[in-house]
Amino acid sequence: MKSRFVLLKRLLEEAGFDPERVHLQWASAAEGDVFAEGITSMVERITKLGPNPVRKGD
Amino acid sequence: MVKRIALAQLTSCWGCDQSLLDLHLKLLDVLPSLDIVYWPAVVDFKVADLESMSNHSIHFGFVEGSCRTKEDVHLLKLMRQKSKILVAWGSCSVYGGVQGLGNQWELKDLLERKFLKADTITEGRIPDENLPGFTEHITPNPDIVDFDAILPGCPPTSENTAEALTALITSKSYDLPDKTVCDQCPKERKEKKIKKFYRTHQGHIDQNKCLLDQGYLCLGFATIGLCGAQCPTVNAPCKGCFGPPPSIKDHGAKIISALGAVADMPPEELERAFPDPLGSFYFTDYASSYLSKIRGKQRSKKTK
Amino acid sequence: MTEREKTIKIAPVTRLEGHGELTVKLTKTGKVKDVQFNVSSTRFFEKFLEGRFAEEAPRIAPRICGICPEPHHLAATKAVEAAWDVTPPPAAIKLRRLLINAKQFSSHALHFFALAAPDFLAGPFGEPALRNVVAIIKAMPDVGKMALEMMQFGQDLAAAVGGKAIHPVTSIPGGMLNPFSEEKRDLFLKRVGQAKKQTLETVTLAKKVVQDYWDPITKLAVTPTYYIGMHNKGNLEIFDGNLRVMDPKGKIVADFKPKDYRKYFGEYVPEHSYATHIYYLPAGYPAGIWRANTLARVNVADRMATPIAQEALQEMRDALPRPIHATFAYHWARIIELVQAIEEIENLLKDSQIVSKDTKLSDVEPKKGDGVGCVEAPRGTLLHHYWTDERGIITKANMVVATNNNIAGIEKSLMVAAKQIFEDKAHEGLKFPDPMIK
Numbered sequence A: 001m002k003s004r005f006v007l008l009k010r011l012l013e014e015a016g017f018d019p020e021r022v023h024l025q026w027a028s029a030a031e032g033d034v035f036a037e038g039i040t041s042m043v044e045r046i047t048k049l050g051p052n053p054v055r056k057g058d
Numbered sequence B: 001m002v003k004r005i006a007l008a009q010l011t012s013c014w015g016c017d018q019s020l021l022d023l024h025l026k027l028l029d030v031l032p033s034l035d036i037v038y039w040p041a042v043v044d045f046k047v048a049d050l051e052s053m054s055n056h057s058i059h060f061g062f063v064e065g066s067c068r069t070k071e072d073v074h075l076l077k078l079m080r081q082k083s084k085i086l087v088a089w090g091s092c093s094v095y096g097g098v099q100g101l102g103n104q105w106e107l108k109d110l111l112e113r114k115f116l117k118a119d120t121i122t123e124g125r126i127p128d129e130n131l132p133g134f135t136e137h138i139t140p141n142p143d144i145v146d147f148d149a150i151l152p153g154c155p156p157t158s159e160n161t162a163e164a165l166t167a168l169i170t171s172k173s174y175d176l177p178d179k180t181v182c183d184q185c186p187k188e189r190k191e192k193k194i195k196k197f198y199r200t201h202q203g204h205i206d207q208n209k210c211l212l213d214q215g216y217l218c219l220g221f222a223t224i225g226l227c228g229a230q231c232p233t234v235n236a237p238c239k240g241c242f243g244p245p246p247s248i249k250d251h252g253a254k255i256i257s258a259l260g261a262v263a264d265m266p267p268e269e270l271e272r273a274f275p276d277p278l279g280s281f282y283f284t285d286y287a288s289s290y291l292s293k294i295r296g297k298q299r300s301k302k303t304k
Numbered sequence C: 001m002t003e004r005e006k007t008i009k010i011a012p013v014t015r016l017e018g019h020g021e022l023t024v025k026l027t028k029t030g031k032v033k034d035v036q037f038n039v040s041s042t043r044f045f046e047k048f049l050e051g052r053f054a055e056e057a058p059r060i061a062p063r064i065c066g067i068c069p070e071p072h073h074l075a076a077t078k079a080v081e082a083a084w085d086v087t088p089p090p091a092a093i094k095l096r097r098l099l100i101n102a103k104q105f106s107s108h109a110l111h112f113f114a115l116a117a118p119d120f121l122a123g124p125f126g127e128p129a130l131r132n133v134v135a136i137i138k139a140m141p142d143v144g145k146m147a148l149e150m151m152q153f154g155q156d157l158a159a160a161v162g163g164k165a166i167h168p169v170t171s172i173p174g175g176m177l178n179p180f181s182e183e184k185r186d187l188f189l190k191r192v193g194q195a196k197k198q199t200l201e202t203v204t205l206a207k208k209v210v211q212d213y214w215d216p217i218t219k220l221a222v223t224p225t226y227y228i229g230m231h232n233k234g235n236l237e238i239f240d241g242n243l244r245v246m247d248p249k250g251k252i253v254a255d256f257k258p259k260d261y262r263k264y265f266g267e268y269v270p271e272h273s274y275a276t277h278i279y280y281l282p283a284g285y286p287a288g289i290w291r292a293n294t295l296a297r298v299n300v301a302d303r304m305a306t307p308i309a310q311e312a313l314q315e316m317r318d319a320l321p322r323p324i325h326a327t328f329a330y331h332w333a334r335i336i337e338l339v340q341a342i343e344e345i346e347n348l349l350k351d352s353q354i355v356s357k358d359t360k361l362s363d364v365e366p367k368k369g370d371g372v373g374c375v376e377a378p379r380g381t382l383l384h385h386y387w388t389d390e391r392g393i394i395t396k397a398n399m400v401v402a403t404n405n406n407i408a409g410i411e412k413s414l415m416v417a418a419k420q421i422f423e424d425k426a427h428e429g430l431k432f433p434d435p436m437i438k
């Protein structure tokens, strides 16, 4: 399920999140919605993690 | 009984209006049961007229467009206040629309590109006299006020709007179907195993076969079936402009999940095929995606 | 600013596509100090096109305007083809011409009947509730029905060629995704005769309006400006040609390929409008303010491209010498273009190549470069300029849309009209006919 992970990583990058913080585990969910919930909880988690995960406007 | 209707445009392209006008002669069937109290595209009433109406005095309020300016937010709230039944009309209204793709940047980047750095501009400035000012990012209308019905589409077809209107006029409820564009598509489908993705300008398209089977990114499988599969019917891949069916919460997540399942290729190749997943998977509904909303929250925190 | 100055605000300006408000500022002695056309929103397409596949631009850009998406669809395609050095097959070009003329036809019909005619048929002082197309349909059912049928003909044809009329999808770098079937061609060949007949009836109706309103047409809001429009060897053209600029005296001061637009187009950012003002760069701002749209095209072109339209143009030029600065003559010019559109449509439908299956190349390759795509939208010159990288992804976009070519000119003519009305009370001395709808 690495395929989903690579697309997700690109998506997060484009949306302005640091893909380094993404973990493979959420990308393995089969269903779209479970997957989507996965993204939310994941992003919520990573945004709590670091001091400023938001990319500075370049 | 003649029903009072108001049609208001927030920031939009007016395509939803044009789509309603495109009922043409069929308009004559609907018009007699309607009293148009506000519709700036066609009728000479002003915002002040709308402001002076009493609350809930409009039977049906249709809102096209999304909130790119502070004036849009005012008009949206006004429409909510004055309307009994408020309808989010078109993908801009339901999801934020194509302009939601702008949420990928900060407002200052958008302003800079348009007013300071355009090729033909010699002396840039950001206009602000007698103007409403922009919102920091596009927030989908349903996250700002409550709606009683939604009708997505960019634009909804004339028939979609007529159907919704007729249901409202006859006091029936209007619910969205839980089917997809694929369910409406005439093309012949096979078990999907995609070895290579093509871009729309590439190669030769077989007119009888499913576009996705041929390796073109057709989003019919993740998109609500309301339009009659207009694009695939003419060999243009569905870009998902009507958004997902009600059971799918996040359009892009669903698409990524499905592509992961049907793409028969190394992950690196898949990554190379979609360098712009955000633009490719959220054509008119990026503003309503989880990612955009989380990003929006962060921005608001920062500006507070 | 003193308190005794007066500001009149019209919000929104109705029967206009796009979001506009009008601000008229009067001094304490009642002189017109300023007229502002405040375009109060914009969506930043220039920015969010960045990073997208260039071949998707023809799908994204039409959303700039739902009333005239076809010109955007085609300008975007042409810009990418120019950047990638691609020449589509001849049949594809004919289909695109059919598409843009179908739009020209429905848009001009819509504009004449739904946006402009209410003023003329109900009279400019008519009740707001009567001054709209719905009221016309009720009061003059024959005219209303004809108007709706004409709009429908154009929209149906656009949908048949473009896949859908609002935000068409078939044009792609390298050609058209869907050939035009013989069945469809035959269907429209059957309908085109009726549409042409109705067009000629519209010409008659328009002539009557012109006669009735001769006084205000020739006296109100007569505004000398520059004009910009496309032509093909002097013929009025909307799909592919050179651009011409005419000065207020009627002299052609520039004639150039759209790709060289940056030498001639200046973009002024006003303080009071999100839509910028495009002007003739060599003359500077505000001296170089130009207008686009129907009257501008008719002014810059030597002649129409089709015979009946040419007769109509000649009649206009006999009555009003070129260049015509009378703002209300825009409606007249629109009808002349309506005639050209239906004649072009008829010719294209009769061309056997229109049903060719050879409409798309299969070996289009992206490359790094930039390209300009220019067409005439119903409301004026429209230009897209894209830069792409070697993968064919857009790195930068610049767009000059029809509205921006007109806004400064609209302001200028509104200033003239406002002075006439508020200072000279000119409308009181003008002859207006009895409204047809009361």
Ligand code: SF4
Residues within 6 Å of the ligand: B012, B013, B014, B015, B016, B064, B065, B089, B090, B091, B092, B093, B097, B098, B153, B154, B155, B156, C063, C066
């Ligand atoms: S939903 Fe689409 S057609 Fe409707 S206003 Fe928005 S961009 Fe235009």
Ligand code: SF4
Residues within 6 Å of the ligand: B181, B182, B183, B185, B186, B187, B189, B209, B210, B211, B212, B213, B218, B219, B220, B221, B229, B232, B238
């Ligand atoms: S062409 Fe598109 S809409 Fe049609 S079946 Fe295939 S994926 Fe679905």
Ligand code: SF4
Residues within 6 Å of the ligand: B154, B181, B220, B223, B227, B228, B229, B230, B231, B232, B237, B238, B239, B240, B241, B242, B243
């Ligand atoms: S096929 Fe897809 S892109 Fe085309 S109109 Fe329908 S939902 Fe929109």
